[in-house]
Amino acid sequence: MIWLLVVLMGSLLMAQYSLTAGVAGTPPGQWPETSGVHRDPGLAKLVIFLHPRCPCSRATLGELERLMAHCQGLLSAQVWFIQPEGRKEEWVKTGLWPVAAAIPGVQVKVDHSGAEARLFQAATSGQTLLYDPAGRLVFQGGITLARGHAGDNPGRDAIECFLKQKMNPPASTPVFGCALGWNTKPEECTLCQP
Amino acid sequence: MQQATTLLRATVSEPRQSTSMQPDSALQRRAATLFRAAENELHRHTDQLFARLMIVQWLAGIAAALVISPLTWIGDSSQVHVHVWAAVLLGGAISGFPVWLAWRHPGLAVTRHVIAAAQMLTAALLIHLTGGRIETHFHIFGSLAFLAFYRDWRVLATATVVVAGDHLIRGLFWPQSVFGVLTASSWRWMEHAGWVLFEDAILLVAIHRMLREMSEIALRRATLEGSNVEIERQVVERTAELNRTQVELLETSRLAGMAEVATSVLHNVGNVLNSVGVSAELATSKVREFRVGSLKNVAELLQQHSADLPAFLSSDPRGKMLPDYLLKLAEHLAEPQQAILQEMEMLQKNIDHIKEIVAMQQRYARGTGVVEVLSVADLVEDSIRINAASFTRHEVNVACDIAPVPPLKTDRHKVMQILVNLLSNAKHALDHSEGDKRMMVRVIQNQAGRLEIAVIDNGTGIAPENLSRIFAHGFTTKKMGHGFGLHSGALAAKELGGTLHAQSAGVGLGATFTLTLPLEN
Numbered sequence: 001m002i003w004l005l006v007v008l009m010g011s012l013l014m015a016q017y018s019l020t021a022g023v024a025g026t027p028p029g030q031w032p033e034t035s036g037v038h039r040d041p042g043l044a045k046l047v048i049f050l051h052p053r054c055p056c057s058r059a060t061l062g063e064l065e066r067l068m069a070h071c072q073g074l075l076s077a078q079v080w081f082i083q084p085e086g087r088k089e090e091w092v093k094t095g096l097w098p099v100a101a102a103i104p105g106v107q108v109k110v111d112h113s114g115a116e117a118r119l120f121q122a123a124t125s126g127q128t129l130l131y132d133p134a135g136r137l138v139f140q141g142g143i144t145l146a147r148g149h150a151g152d153n154p155g156r157d158a159i160e161c162f163l164k165q166k167m168n169p170p171a172s173t174p175v176f177g178c179a180l181g182w183n184t185k186p187e188e189c190t191l192c193q194p
Numbered sequence: 195m196q197q198a199t200t201l202l203r204a205t206v207s208e209p210r211q212s213t214s215m216q217p218d219s220a221l222q223r224r225a226a227t228l229f230r231a232a233e234n235e236l237h238r239h240t241d242q243l244f245a246r247l248m249i250v251q252w253l254a255g256i257a258a259a260l261v262i263s264p265l266t267w268i269g270d271s272s273q274v275h276v277h278v279w280a281a282v283l284l285g286g287a288i289s290g291f292p293v294w295l296a297w298r299h300p301g302l303a304v305t306r307h308v309i310a311a312a313q314m315l316t317a318a319l320l321i322h323l324t325g326g327r328i329e330t331h332f333h334i335f336g337s338l339a340f341l342a343f344y345r346d347w348r349v350l351a352t353a354t355v356v357v358a359g360d361h362l363i364r365g366l367f368w369p370q371s372v373f374g375v376l377t378a379s380s381w382r383w384m385e386h387a388g389w390v391l392f393e394d395a396i397l398l399v400a401i402h403r404m405l406r407e408m409s410e411i412a413l414r415r416a417t418l419e420g421s422n423v424e425i426e427r428q429v430v431e432r433t434a435e436l437n438r439t440q441v442e443l444l445e446t447s448r449l450a451g452m453a454e455v456a457t458s459v460l461h462n463v464g465n466v467l468n469s470v471g472v473s474a475e476l477a478t479s480k481v482r483e484f485r486v487g488s489l490k491n492v493a494e495l496l497q498q499h500s501a502d503l504p505a506f507l508s509s510d511p512r513g514k515m516l517p518d519y520l521l522k523l524a525e526h527l528a529e530p531q532q533a534i535l536q537e538m539e540m541l542q543k544n545i546d547h548i549k550e551i552v553a554m555q556q557r558y559a560r561g562t563g564v565v566e567v568l569s570v571a572d573l574v575e576d577s578i579r580i581n582a583a584s585f586t587r588h589e590v591n592v593a594c595d596i597a598p599v600p601p602l603k604t605d606r607h608k609v610m611q612i613l614v615n616l617l618s619n620a621k622h623a624l625d626h627s628e629g630d631k632r633m634m635v636r637v638i639q640n641q642a643g644r645l646e647i648a649v650i651d652n653g654t655g656i657a658p659e660n661l662s663r664i665f666a667h668g669f670t671t672k673k674m675g676h677g678f679g680l681h682s683g684a685l686a687a688k689e690l691g692g693t694l695h696a697q698s699a700g701v702g703l704g705a706t707f708t709l710t711l712p713l714e715n
Contacts, residue, residue: 003287003291003308004311006287007284007287007288007312007315010280010283010284010287011284011315011318011319014276014280014284014319014322015322015364017276018322051267051269053265053267053272054266054267055262055263055264055265055266055275055277056263056325058262058325059325059326082269084269084270085270086270087270091270125267146326148262148263148325148326149325149326150325150326150327150328151326151328178266178267178268179267179268179269180269181267181268181269181270181271
């Protein structure tokens with residue numbers, strides 16, 4: 001019985017950790033014209049910010065791949081890999097880079113010193129923003145349901161529903177991932193505390 | 195167990211052909227005991243299997259955490275990921291207790307139930323560590339199949355309850371962690387548990403069949419054990435009978451050997467008695483030739499002239515012839531007397547020979563089992579002497595080649611029995627030979643230090659197909675033979691620690707029988 005309680009407690013702690021969302025950003029409601037990202041006329045634009053070494057972000061890319069396959073021709077996507085100050089570009093190009101680059105319709109770029117992340121106020125790896133063809137923010141949040149957890153999730157469903165004009169999506173979902181770091185001090189980020 | 199016992203009862207109550215005298219109730223009890231033992235062994239073995247598997251799974255979980263999510267990041271600074279600690283600590287906690295139980299208390303019901311629960315919890319941990327990969331969910335179904343090794347439906351029930359409980363709790367508090375959507379039905383967990391139950395149902399059928407097979411095997415084994423007991427009893431009985439028969443056979447062989455020696459003795463005595471009869475007849479005939487009447491006439495003439503005997507001898511013509519007549523009569527009587535004396539001497543020799551043969555027979559028939567130190571040369575010569583008259587009569591030329599060998603410590607009677615039989619057989623082999631009939635008895639000490647007495651003849655020989663069975667009981671090539679002689683000889687040789695071998699180049703090429711004996715017996 002003690003063993004069962006110990007195991008149960010451990011499982012609960014782990015579940016709690018996995019289901020604790022990261023810091024939610026406050027992205028601009030209208031597409032910032034100063035962004036280095038070019039929007040394609042008539043297409044919605046999806047922007048994702050990733051920490052290049054965040055293990056949870058592989059699940060985000062998996063969900064992005066499904067999303068792009070399901071909504072082909074309805075949107076274009078831009079994935080930004082954060083390059084912290086003082087780190088070389090090789091540090092950024094981990095195993096996630098080719099995975100992202102291989103997804104059709106996705107452009108991959110390095111976000112030097114997190115300039116774009118700052119612009120879009122993205123604080124957590126996996127932060128996903130969807131702007132409609134008119135440049136209005138229609139979705140913000142994550143497209144995984146827990147830290148590094150693959151599978152159907154409300155964020156991806158919301159984007160698909162919007163693009164296919166089936167229903168009004170929720171405005172936001174929680175983001176699960178490592179802190180991008182440009183605006184977070186370690187002591188402030190409970191998410192990243194082991 | 196109740197299920198198994200029911201199966202067992204059903205199986206043993208079926209009509210069957212029992213090979214033992216064991217009552218059915220005893221058979222059932224034994225079958226139930228064997229079933230429980232097999233089941234316990236299976237549980238212990240499976241516990242150990244799972245203990246090893248759990249250690250491997252724990253290490254695999256750590257490896258997965260280190261590969262998939264080794265670090266968590268804040269910008270460019272990192273720390274060890276919680277998954278790594280979870281794999282080490284939580285994985286260790288999940289696996290440690292069942293491994294300890296399997297090590298310390300294998301075979302107990304609690305051990306396999308804890309293992310079942312731990313296996314499902316391990317599946318949950320691995321699924322979590324691999325980011326909820328659908329492929330990792332297969333671990334649950336694989337684990338259920340592994341748990342079926344226990345052949346205990348209750349273990350599967352425990353595992354299923356753990357899976358269902360995990361889904362129920364998650365479904366209630368974090369539905370998206372199980373079903374991917376927040377709006378999942380509160381009964382969705384039943385759908386997932388249903389698939390587990392689907393596999394459970396299949397596994398339960400398999401478990402039921404395996405238990406029935408186990409109970410049938412236990413019953414067969416119990417029946418076989420009963421048969422074995424009966425067979426062992428029969429073997430013991432038959433062995434005792436065989437031993438008795440062997441003792442009787444040995445006694446028969448011994449008597450047959452003695453009879454053979456006695457036959458040889460009687461045969462030779464008979465031969466000598468023939469000579470005795472001839473000598474007596476010759477002596478009688480010679481005695482009849484004595485001119486007793488002439489002597490009587492001379493005596494009567496002398497009695498008539500007893501008053502004037504000097505004048506009769508000097509003046510009467512018949513008296514004057516009387517001295518010459520007496521002289522001639524004496525000369526005439528001397529010849530048959532010499533012949534009679536010669537026959538008497540022969541008679542005396544023959545009677546001595548008979549006495550000697552009878553004495554030998556008495557000496558050798560005094561009983562077996564007495565070990566004496568003997569001269570090999572004496573043994574050989576005695577054996578030949580017993581058959582001597584027969585050899586002479588059949589004109590067999592017997593030679594001896596006896597090398598200097600140490601004295602033999604053995605049972606005189608048995609060696610004598612063997613040698614007399616070999617010499618008798620050799621004589622028979624020479625009976626129908628034409629030309630020179632030769633027999634040789636050769637004594638040597640071979641390279642192994644053992645004594646070899648070979649009886650060699652140039653008689654009818656032995657066909658190759660008969661060489662292998664010539665020592666078999668009842669085998670004989672003689673018309674009046676009984677097949678005891680060589681068989682009992684071989685047995686006697688074995689009893690003395692030796693061997694008896696036969697060699698022959700073929701029919702008509704003679705034969706050699708070699709008796710090998712240890713010098714120290």
